[in-house]
Amino acid sequence: MTRLIAIGFGMVFGFAISWGQFTNPDRLREMLLLEDPYLYLMMATAVTIGFVGVRVLRRLQVRALLTGTPIAWSTTRPERRHVVGAAIFGIGWAVTDSCPAPIAGQLAQGVLWSLFTIAGVMLGIALFFRRREAHEGVPRAGRERHTAGFAESAR
Amino acid sequence: MADFLLTRPPPEVIGLLLGVCVVGVMATLNQQLGALGGYSAVYERVSGRTAVLGWKAWFLAGILLGALAFRLLAGGNTVGGGYGWLTREFTGDSRWLVGALLVAGGAMIGYGAKTAGGCTAANGICGTSLGSAASFVATGTFLAVAIGVSFLIDAVIA
Numbered sequence: 001m002t003r004l005i006a007i008g009f010g011m012v013f014g015f016a017i018s019w020g021q022f023t024n025p026d027r028l029r030e031m032l033l034l035e036d037p038y039l040y041l042m043m044a045t046a047v048t049i050g051f052v053g054v055r056v057l058r059r060l061q062v063r064a065l066l067t068g069t070p071i072a073w074s075t076t077r078p079e080r081r082h083v084v085g086a087a088i089f090g091i092g093w094a095v096t097d098s099c100p101a102p103i104a105g106q107l108a109q110g111v112l113w114s115l116f117t118i119a120g121v122m123l124g125i126a127l128f129f130r131r132r133e134a135h136e137g138v139p140r141a142g143r144e145r146h147t148a149g150f151a152e153s154a155r
Numbered sequence: 156m157a158d159f160l161l162t163r164p165p166p167e168v169i170g171l172l173l174g175v176c177v178v179g180v181m182a183t184l185n186q187q188l189g190a191l192g193g194y195s196a197v198y199e200r201v202s203g204r205t206a207v208l209g210w211k212a213w214f215l216a217g218i219l220l221g222a223l224a225f226r227l228l229a230g231g232n233t234v235g236g237g238y239g240w241l242t243r244e245f246t247g248d249s250r251w252l253v254g255a256l257l258v259a260g261g262a263m264i265g266y267g268a269k270t271a272g273g274c275t276a277a278n279g280i281c282g283t284s285l286g287s288a289a290s291f292v293a294t295g296t297f298l299a300v301a302i303g304v305s306f307l308i309d310a311v312i313a
Contacts, residue, residue: 003213005183009176010217011224013188013276016176018225018233019160020169025239032305041166042173043279049174050284054181064185071181075287076272085270086278086293090300092263094308095256097239099264099275101190101218108222109232113242116254120261121191125198127262128269 001066014105023105025097032094092124160229177281180214187285189277190215191268244312271297 020042021027031039057071064071076082093099096117098106103121106114180188193215199205200212226232237243238253245252268274271293273282279297282290 002184002210005180006210006213007217007220009179009188010193010214010219011221012172012179012217013176013190013214014218014221014223015225016169016172016221017218018222018229019164020166021163021233022169023222023232024234025241026235029239029305032302033309034302038163038166042170045167045170046173046177046280047283049171050177050280051286053174053178054284057178057182062182064181065183067185069185071185073181073187073285075282075285076289078289078292082271082289082293083296085267085272086296087267087300088263089267089271089274090297091304092260092265092267093275093297093301094304095260096264099190100194100268101274101276103261103264104190104193104215104218105222106234108219109226109234111232111234111238113238113253113257116257117261117264118194120258120263121194121265122198122261123258124262124265124267125191125195125269126202128266129198129202129204 005066013101014108017101018105018109022102023098023109023111028097028102032097092120156228157230160225161231161233173276173280174284177284184210186210187277187281188214189273189281190218191265191274191277193218194265195269240308240312267297 017023020038022039027036028039030036054071054073062071063069089099096103098114098117100121103114103117107118177188180186189211192209192211193213196205196209196212197215200208238257241253241256242250245256264274268277271278272289273279273293275297278287278290278293283294
């Protein structure tokens with residue numbers, strides 16, 4: 001059931017970003033060159049809906065439909081990694097004029113150039129894990145347990 | 156139908172749909188959505204770091220299916236020919252640079268978003284909706300850097 005719900009919301013997401021033409025590198029470029037406010041108006045609307053919606057759920061003490069757990073979340077205080085990581089991400093976004101969801105949308109729409117970007121994304125994720133594990137001295141056998149305890153790795 | 160879909164709706168319509176996804180995923184799974192997490196879930200499963208495929212991999216599969224459904228209903232893609240400034244700038248013998256730059260840019264997207272704890276969807280839409288200060292900082296940073304680098308690229312290739 002979790003899979004079906006995830007696929008369902010993913011489909012809405014994928015359809016919406018395609019309709020909004022976020023899969024088009026030239027459209028993204030116009031937005032990043034501040035020639036088109038579309039991205040910023042879209043984000044402002046989405047955040048407003050999300051901000052109000054999740055608080056209404058929490059205020060009404062709603063339990064999640066599938067898990068039965070009370071709607072709750074924790075927030076993170078800014079750290080150096082948020083700035084450094086976001087800056088690296090921003091460079092990649094500007095070079096490719098795309099980001100993770102639109103890249104998938106491009107592939108589904110038959111844009112084979114996206115295969116190069118996807119290969120790069122997987123390479124970057126692999127590098128992240130290798131660096132973190134080397135830094136923390138995690139042995140190969142202990143990786144699974146270690147990863148399971150790292151809440152943000154799933155984001 | 157095709158003309159309707161191949162014309163961008165007002166940005167508020169797309170924002171509404173994405174906002175509903177944020178609220179819907181919380182209401183059903185009590186989870187925070189993100190697209191990069193889908194790629195990461197696949198990598199973690201394939202590399203043996205996790206025993207099961209994380210739910211975000213299915214969310215990513217949904218994105219693929221949703222975009223495919225759009226493509227079929229619209230009767231055309233919304234991407235256009237080529238790949239933006241890259242295929243216009245690098246032609247002939249330098250064409251290989253398009254692929255090289257997409258791999259390099261993709262690697263920065265993957266590494267950077269994992270380090271920052273999320274991508275445009277996870278930090279820029281979901282994290283900010285939840286009021287996470289870290290997401291606001293990350294979003295402000297990646298937007299500022301992406302805008303700055305875009306202007307820089309524009310100046311160099313002009």
